[in-house]
Amino acid sequence: xxxxxxxxxxxxxxxxxxxxxxxxxxxxxxxxxxxxxxxxxxxxxxxxxxxxxxxxxxxxxxxxxxxxxxxxxxxxxxxxxxxxxxxxxxxxxxxxxxxxxxxxxxxxxxxxxxxxxxxxxxxxxxxxxxxxxxxxxxxxxxxxxxxxxxxxxxxxxxxxxxxxxxxxxxxxxxxxxxxxxxxxxxxxxxxxxxxxxxxxxxxxxxxxxxxxxxxxxxxxxxxxxxxxxxxxxxxxxxxxxxxxxxxxxxxxxxxxxxxxxxxxxxxxxxxxxxxxxxxxxxxxxxxxxxxxxxxxxxxxxxxxxxxxxxxxxxxxxxxxxxxxxxxxxxxxxxxxxxxxxxxxxxxxxxxx
Amino acid sequence: xxxxxxxxxxxxxxxxxxxxxxxxxxxxxxxxxxxxxxxxxxxxxxxxxxxxxxxxxxxxxxxxxxxxxxxxxxxxxxxxxxxxxxxxxxxxxxxxxxxxxxxxxxxxxxxxxxxxxxxxxxxxxxxxxxxxxxxxxxxxxxxxxxxxxxxxxxxxxxxxxxx
Amino acid sequence: xxxxxxxxxxxxxxxxxxxxxxxxxxxxxxxxxxxxxxxxxxxxxxxxxxxxxxxxxxxxxxxxxxxxxxxxxxxxxxxxxxxxxxxxxxxxxxxxxxxxxxxxxxxxxxxxxxxxxxxxxxxxxxxxxxxxxxxxxxxxxxxxxxxxxxx
Numbered sequence: 015x016x017x018x019x020x021x022x023x024x025x026x027x028x029x030x031x032x033x034x035x036x037x038x039x040x041x042x043x044x045x046x047x048x049x050x051x052x053x054x055x056x057x058x059x060x061x062x063x064x065x066x067x068x069x070x071x072x073x074x075x076x077x078x079x080x081x082x083x084x085x086x087x088x089x090x091x092x093x094x095x096x097x098x099x100x101x102x103x104x105x106x107x108x109x110x111x112x113x114x115x116x117x118x119x120x121x122x123x124x125x126x127x128x129x130x131x132x133x134x135x136x137x138x139x140x141x142x143x144x145x146x147x148x149x150x151x152x153x154x155x156x157x158x159x160x161x162x163x164x165x166x167x168x169x170x171x172x173x174x175x176x177x178x179x180x181x182x183x184x185x186x187x188x189x190x191x192x193x194x195x196x197x198x199x200x201x202x203x204x205x206x207x208x209x210x211x212x213x214x215x216x217x218x219x220x221x222x223x224x225x226x227x228x229x230x231x232x233x234x235x236x237x238x239x240x241x242x243x244x245x246x247x248x249x250x251x252x253x254x255x256x257x258x259x260x261x262x263x264x265x266x267x268x269x270x271x272x273x274x275x276x277x278x279x280x281x282x283x284x285x286x287x288x289x290x291x292x293x294x295x296x297x298x299x300x301x302x303x304x305x306x307x308x309x310x311x312x313x314x315x316x317x318x319x320x321x322x323x324x325x326x327x328x329x330x331x332x333x334x335x336x337x338x339x340x341x342x343x344x345x346x347x348x349x350x351x352x353x354x355x356x357x358x359x360x361x362x363x364x365x366x
Numbered sequence: 367x368x369x370x371x372x373x374x375x376x377x378x379x380x381x382x383x384x385x386x387x388x389x390x391x392x393x394x395x396x397x398x399x400x401x402x403x404x405x406x407x408x409x410x411x412x413x414x415x416x417x418x419x420x421x422x423x424x425x426x427x428x429x430x431x432x433x434x435x436x437x438x439x440x441x442x443x444x445x446x447x448x449x450x451x452x453x454x455x456x457x458x459x460x461x462x463x464x465x466x467x468x469x470x471x472x473x474x475x476x477x478x479x480x481x482x483x484x485x486x487x488x489x490x491x492x493x494x495x496x497x498x499x500x501x502x503x504x505x506x507x508x509x510x511x512x513x514x515x516x517x518x519x520x521x522x523x524x525x526x527x528x529x
Numbered sequence: 530x531x532x533x534x535x536x537x538x539x540x541x542x543x544x545x546x547x548x549x550x551x552x553x554x555x556x557x558x559x560x561x562x563x564x565x566x567x568x569x570x571x572x573x574x575x576x577x578x579x580x581x582x583x584x585x586x587x588x589x590x591x592x593x594x595x596x597x598x599x600x601x602x603x604x605x606x607x608x609x610x611x612x613x614x615x616x617x618x619x620x621x622x623x624x625x626x627x628x629x630x631x632x633x634x635x636x637x638x639x640x641x642x643x644x645x646x647x648x649x650x651x652x653x654x655x656x657x658x659x660x661x662x663x664x665x666x667x668x669x670x671x672x673x674x675x676x677x678x679x680x
Contacts, residue, residue: 085424157610209648373558382545385541
């Protein structure tokens with residue numbers, strides 16, 4: 015297995031409504047930024063892979079249009095996943111492991127403002143038994159939160175603490191969308207959208223894009239930058255038969271924690287792809303994270319660009335390792351209702 | 367519904383959106399509403415795009431420089447449509463053509479009318495026929511169709527993308 | 530198509546529709562067929578576990594399931610979420626709940642709705658029963674919703 019390093023990462027300022035800006039206009043600035051960070055041009059990139067979902071803005075084949083943000087002359091090796099760009103990163107890692115590339119450019123973008131995101135997400139569910147009932151994204155998450163509260167595994171106070179910590183941490187991220195902190199009274203008295211979740215518990219509807227460049231040890235050495243290694247990455251998915259899952263736990267997340275040997279290193283922080291406040295204490299418990307700092311970047315509760323937010327967990331972990339004394343970071347990406355699919359990444363700072 | 371399809375059910379997927387055109391396309395369409403065709407030029411390879419999308423898809427850079435093009439051009443390719451397309455008010459047969467405006471490096475799809483179908487050919491010179499000014503909006507439908515100008519055909523080699 | 534009056538920002542509202550004709554296949558088709566007869570069936574695996582709504586495959590080991598068993602039209606709330614103010618696509622326009630309901634004798638839960646009750650009457654463990662839609666479409670909507678069983 016080749017060692018693979020993150021060489022650069024960039025994120026657009028997250029906005030609630032990118033207004034006119036189309037996919038190309040969202041992607042181009044972040045791609046140019048990661049090129050600037052590395053000194054690369056598209057000619058230095060062995061493989062390009064993106065993550066997006068056309069349903070978000072309702073424009074079929076928007077991901078093909080998005081390619082206009084990238085230099086494609088001469089033609090490039092390229093792929094796309096209709097998923098979070100964290101999985102585009104995974105495909106890129108495989109491509110490098112295969113020996114088919116030395117470097118890869120990954121980008122993810124999402125423009126959720128043109129549609130009704132909680133109901134766009136309904137289309138992810140089973141088309142026979144579930145989507146005809148129009149369960150929205152918030153309600154499906156609420157079913158899990160309610161169960162956890164009923165089982166004594168979660169309180170509204172836990173959720174409030176997760177939320178305020180996220181918003182407080184968001185001050186560290188100039189690209190964050192949410193910085194206003196609700197008082198505990200405001201939080202506890204807020205009307206529920208779907209009990210026990212109020213608007214405060216849900217990541218804000220966001221538009222934006224992010225990009226990353228990864229490469230082999232040789233590519234990293236050439237740049238002479240601080241080396242941040244992807245030491246371990248695994249992903250898994252549970253059944254889409256929602257009613258057959260035990261929603262009070264996550265076999266997927268617990269299993270991934272074991273696969274990346276979470277207990278074998280001194281973890282400094284975790285960046286979790288948590289789109290609802292309850293998911294923070296929930297995953298903290300599942301992975302036995304103790305009092306480890308979670309989402310020092312603010313995480314998705316402070317800005318949640320669909321199809322980029324998972325990649326952002328990894329990118330923000332990379333930035334934290336690069337700019338601090340931390341050595342080991344854990345990044346998480348997820349998709350599907352109630353954390354159906356997950357990815358865990360162990361990132362490590364390598365001192366020569 | 368046919369007999370073997372009796373057990374099928376129709377899913378009622380229906381979502382509402384507020385689509386935005388993109389900054390570059392918005393600028394273009396606002397000019398179209400004034401009867402102008404404003405292209406964008408790549409700062410690297412000088413390719414001229416109309417309609418512009420805000421980037422040069424070959425170089426991956428933003429196309430900021432704008433230039434107005436005439437409403438004349440040539441037929442790069444065409445097809446004669448013989449089958450009615452649901453929702454399309456145009457009665458077949460009609461000509462759909464890729465039209466390369468003078469000064470542009472890409473062509474776009476539009477209609478050609480006021481022509482005998484047997485005469486349509488690649489390289490034929492055409493000009494836009496605009497709707498009445500009072501009906502103009504932010505749409506390429508301001509141009510009803512293109513019609514032949516009667517000028518000499520252009521050599522199809524002009525359509526080759528410049529390197 | 531309506532255009533925004535804002536000249537700087539062109540927005541066009543549109544509706545995206547995918548009216549696909551879906552084939553439910555032999556297992557889901559049978560489940561829907563029985564729903565239209567106001568009968569609830571599940572599929573049973575080799576361990577005797579029953580899945581309602583009828584699963585085509587065992588969610589644990591992917592075994593193909595083809596043995597059908599009829600189950601009672603009553604079950605227990607495994608989880609729920611109360612929606613005080615229904616939103617855009619929700620089928621019930623008054624306050625209602627989405628719920629995961631485990632039908633009696635089964636080993637999985639069904640996502641559906643609970644109506645005709647107040648929020649404080651609802652809790653995990655509550656017993657509920659099927660309310661049928663009068664008009665049958667051989668879809669999951671032949672169950673109109675569930676309601677609490679008075680005990």
